[in-house]
Amino acid sequence: NCGAIPTELIESELFGHAKGSFTGADRERMGMWEEATGGTLFLDEITETNPLFQVKVLRALQEGEIRRVGSNRNIKVDVRVIAASNRDIEKEVEKGKFRQDLMYRLNAVTIDLPPLRDRKEDIPILAEHFVHKAESSGTNSSKFADEALEILQNYDWPGNIRELENAVLHAITLSDDIVYPEHLPSRIRYSGSEDRRSVARGNGSEYSVAEKD
Numbered sequence: 001n002c003g004a005i006p007t008e009l010i011e012s013e014l015f016g017h018a019k020g021s022f023t024g025a026d027r028e029r030m031g032m033w034e035e036a037t038g039g040t041l042f043l044d045e046i047t048e049t050n051p052l053f054q055v056k057v058l059r060a061l062q063e064g065e066i067r068r069v070g071s072n073r074n075i076k077v078d079v080r081v082i083a084a085s086n087r088d089i090e091k092e093v094e095k096g097k098f099r100q101d102l103m104y105r106l107n108a109v110t111i112d113l114p115p116l117r118d119r120k121e122d123i124p125i126l127a128e129h130f131v132h133k134a135e136s137s138g139t140n141s142s143k144f145a146d147e148a149l150e151i152l153q154n155y156d157w158p159g160n161i162r163e164l165e166n167a168v169l170h171a172i173t174l175s176d177d178i179v180y181p182e183h184l185p186s187r188i189r190y191s192g193s194e195d196r197r198s199v200a201r202g203n204g205s206e207y208s209v210a211e212k213d
Helices: 007-015 051-063 089-094 100-106 120-135 146-154 160-174
Strands: 040-043 065-067 074-076 080-083
Touching (some): 007 051, 051 065, 120 160, 146 160
Antiparallel strands (some): 065 074
16 A cells, blocks of 8 residues: 555665665565565555656566665566556646656556445445455454445445445444444434434334435
8 A cells, every 4th residue: 555655665665675775774675566576566546656756666667677775786577566546547647746657557457446426236245245354353243234225325435445344344343133224323324414314223113214315
């Protein structure tokens, strides 16, 4: 995740460094790019990198070689690179925040994934996937009630997949074996309409949820 690595460290993390190249570099270190030789390197949030680093990524792609920080030796690499971003890269190019030549270099095959709000039919499938994922970490098994799934599908998901995963984890943590609307985060339960309401489920009671505007 390029956005999670500090700017001053990302070059060392990706390309490695030579011993003594900076304070604390007490030994030579191989970077992720070199470690991925013969395989695939996934660069998430590529638009969060700065133009200087982008030049070095472009060179690595064009020349098939990298140079560790503090070294004058080029190292041949054979890596397939997959890059992703939650931003529109073409707009970032227009703003001068992303190099156009790197965009074209990365643009051999493009997969445009619409935001979650535009593919709400995927939400039940994704919710079930995140439940199974949580189960593998020791969380109790849960199923979503139809009323809860309806609320999930009526929400606009500004945080996309990450927000959905967090909402699912929140819900199954509060539930026993079935997730009802009351187990969902309040921002999701009451989003979109002042008329949306949820009645707590109890013995003989039912949920009543108004349609979203």
